Structures are given as structure tokens and as C-alpha cells.
Amino acid sequence: MVIDAHHHIIPKCVVDSIRKGDPRFEAEIQVKDQQEWIVHRQGYAYPLFDKFYDIKAKQQDLENANLDAVVLSPAPPMFYYWKDAETGADLARIINDGTAEMIGQNSQVFQGMATVSMQDPLAAVKELERVRSLYNIRAVEIGTSIEGVNLDAPEFTPFFEACDSLGFTLFLHPYYVGDKSGLSNYYFTNLIGNPLDTAKAAGSLIFGGVLDRFPNLKVMLAHGGGYFPYQIGRFNKGFQERKESRTCKEEPSSYLNRFYFDTLTFHPQALEFLVKLAGADHVVLGSDYPFDMGTLKPMDLVTSCDFSNDVIEKITDKSIRSLFI
Template sequence: MTHSKRIDVHQHVIPPFWAEELPKHGGDPSGWNSPEWSPEQAIQFMDENQIATGILSLTAPSVTGWQGQSMIDMARKVNEYTAGLVQKMPARFGNFATLPLPDIDASLKEISYSYDYLGVDGVVLMTNYQGIYLGDESFRPLWEELDRRSAVVFIHPAKPPMPAIPGMPGPVIDYPMDTTRTAVHMVINGVMRRYNKIKVILSHAGGFLPYASHRFAELLPGLHPELSKKELIDDMRNFYFDTALSGSSVALNSLLAFAKSGHVLYGSDFPYAPPSVSTSFTNDLDNYSRYTGDQLNKINRLNGLHLFPRLMK
């Protein structure tokens, strides 16, 4: 079987102007260094890993270090830059639009511009904004508009509102935790049930969500009597999950036992995961021994085509 047409839903863009300005706007509070990146380097990595298309997103901290109009302007600049790459190479790149959150009004305008003028493939959200998680009532207008557009929403972890452990930058352990936090917050506040036209992708196999899903589903009805175990499990299984940094047999055993059929997607986390790390996890993914039927081909490409049908051309 060939893997030459992977769709990578977890690949990052680093616009040079954003990277240059980031240190002046708080840098990356997670403690992770920004790697070198160029479109040419991305294409080389993709070719070496049999990736046909990378859906590009701006990683944490996104544009949260900017303030007011400068935040709005930077989000627009990032989106237009990435859209330019897609226009030049539509088969090789896609675009998850960056939103100037937590400014809801400006973000609604950016959604409109990004879909109606840039033709984006979806949007990227951080797991929290200033410590506010995505199930919060303040995000209701955002979810309503994304649901109206049947949007693909890629959720990327951000630094949680707590100090990092010395010697352990956020991406090592805090990021999977924050993904789990926002996913459960969305479920208990009805986002996944109320806005059922959206397709929400969780990074890194959903953090700890698949592994701990039944723990959450057993405990939460005691705090939220209106929720049942079955409803909680159903809503958690409505997420999509990427395989970035999660191709090991240990992670896949849990993920594939939990996720709905068609809800697991290939992800590399390039370039923030070094190419050697991404390649190692990709090799693990390809050599996992417990797939059934066409499961690997679905993860690598077919499930992505369901979310991004333009790539069928």
C-alpha cells in the first residue's frame, strides 16, 4: 500500500513578519523555541514523508500577544499570507484561518473575510484565551457562526493559566492537558451537542481525552445531573483527532478504541516537532500492527478528504 498522498491536518506556518514581531509581543510563553521555516522547507519535509497536502495553521501563542487593532491587523496579515501560499500551490497547502480572539466581534468579521474572500479550509482556535476555555458562554456567537458555515475547527493547545514546571516547556506535558481541559469544557457546556454541523479536530490524539473518557463520563453526572454517561461519551466521540506526536502503539491502542470510524486524521506538527521526531511517529503510525481493513489509508488520506473535499480534484 502507498502512503504518498497523506493529508496533514497539523502542520504550521511561520510567516516571517509574525516571527519577527513575536518577541516584541511577549514571545512564546510556553518556553518552546520557534524553529526555522519556509515554504520550501515545508515542501521538502512533505515530500520526504509522502504528504500530499499540509493544512497550515498558526501555532500558539497565535496573535494573543498583540493588542487592539494591531491584533486584528496581524491576524489578517497572517491569513492573507497563508492564503497566498494556497493560491500558488492549492494541492500542497491549505489554510486554517487565525482569529483575533478573545475579540469576538473582530473574530466574526475575520471569519466572514476568511471564508468569503480567502476561501479558507477552516479556522484554528487555541485551547484557551487569557484562561477562558472554549466552552465558555462568551464564545457562543463564535460557535453559532462556525456552525452556520459547517466549519472545520482545528483546536491547538496553548499555555494553560499556570506556571510551567522548570525544565518542562508547555508542549511537553501542558499542551495535552490543556487540549483535554477545553474538550471536556466544551462537552459539559453543550458545544458539541448544540453545534453539530461543526467538525472539531483535537490536536495530539485529543491529549488525554480518549484514555480518560470513561473517567470523565462516570464522574461528571454527579456534578451535572442533566448529563448522562452515554451523552458524555457520545459527545466526546464527536471530536476528530490528529495523530501528531501520537503514532506510537500505546497511543493508538487508546485512540482507535475510542474514536469514531473516520474521525482519526494524520498530523505531523511540522516544524515545531523536529523532522526526526515527526518522521519517527509517522513510521510508528505506518507500522502499527492492529489496523483493520483500510484503516491506515483512511487515517492518512481518506478521512481528510471527507473534511476537505476540494482536495479530491
């Protein structure tokens, strides 16, 4: 099978609520040049393609891309970490129920991840327990930081304990709704900011001792791991030379096998390097569908690389099954 592990959804129930003006979502739908857009109060806007929420549109695109199955993950603007804890927990439940509804329409094609209210880690744990019990969802997508707080902060310990004990795969995805300081021009908020956020998140889990404390935790990183896999030697150098970086049990490169990386590097040589560094059993097919910084045909990059059939099978099927199915 060919499975896309990085494939976004905005559940139809969420779209319907935004259309009706539900203030909790802090967004509205506008029409520009005959295309609907979701415009968030903080300023972030993106086209509201029907393929976000319409199962027929998704299935048609899967057929066009020769994909057999996908793992649905909420679009990052759906995190809502900036809301109060109670509202955040309510929105996470709504989004997860909507994702589960799409999965239920064709569970042979759709698997899924949950979202949780990380501004209240204890509520996040309860939601993990709920989706595992009710829907058998075994993966959760969270931001690479939580409103500027890095993932090694002590308040997130109960969440990681639950992921470790319940066997949840953790998918780290950068998110932003408004602008980022110093990255206003040229879409640098995404082009530079997102890979940087991912590297910072991976480093926080390593140097902050999170991976030492929770040995069963599996972590998938978006966008080829950002800058992290390509600067792992620099992490090692810091560990060797700087006292303030000698905070994990082993040198940072020894933790590479705790991470999984999607294929979204957009360059064959970059993807070939990633597979050589991390191993094909730690690289998974990803599209970032349907955002413009993703691809509708993620297999094109994989087949353009000098990979054996065995490596391609691991990337498109076996590695993904070890995480989600």
C-alpha cells in the first residue's frame, strides 16, 4: 500500500460552525476571486478547499495521486492553544469527533490523529484517553511549541507520561496564526520559521531529557524534520563542548532512532540524505495536503530518488504502519 502520513483535515462540523459564526473558532469565511478562504482573527488566512472536509473530494485526489490510504491530522490553525482552557478542551473534542466521523465513513482508507488542549495538560490527557477508548485513535498532533513555551517545560510532563503509557505516536507540527517577529517578508514565517521551530522542538525533547524519561515515546517530525537532521552534528558538538548542553544521557545523535521524518524536503538529494541518515524505516511519506506548501502527489519526489523497491516500500507503507496502524 501507499499511505500518506501527513494529510490534513478541517472537519465538516468545524467548517459548518465557522459558517454559522461560532465565536469560539475566531475565524470567518470570506470569498476572494470566487474561492472561499478561512480568515483567522489573528490574521492568518488560507483557501478553504473542499478537500479539507469533503470525503468525495479527498478520495478523488487520493485516486489521482495513486494513494491507497491517509492518516488524517487536524490543520495546525485548529490547535487553539491561545484560548482559555475550557474552550480549548471543548474545541479539541469537536475537532476529534469530526475527524472520527470522516474515518468512520471509510476506515479502510482513513486513519487519524487527535488534537488536544495543550494549554491544560491534564485536560489533554483526558482527551487522549477518550479518543483511544472511543475511536481507537493512537496518535496525537501537537505544535512544536505551545504559545512560545518549549516542549521540555515541566507542565507538559503529564501529557508525555500519558503518550508513553498509552502508546500514542506524537506528531510535531509547526503552527502560527499571526506573524512571527523578524520573518514578515517573503513568507519567511513558513519558509524559515517552520523548519526552525521543528529543530527547536526536537532539540528540546533531547536536551530537556524528555526522551530519556519516556523511552516508549515515538515522535514524528513534519517537513523532513526541519533543520534538525541536517544539523545533528552541531548538536553533538554542543554536547561535547558546552556544559549547558550536556543535559541528556547520551550524545544527541543517539536519539535519532526515536524520531520519524516525513518526506517533505522538496529535493531528491535532501531526501536521499535523510534516508541515509535516519534509515528508511524512520522516514514516512507525507504530503502536507492540501496546503500550497505541500504537494498533491507526494510519490513524485520518492520515485525521483535513487531508492530500491525495498526502501520505497518502507517509506510508503511499513514505517507508517509502525506508527499509526
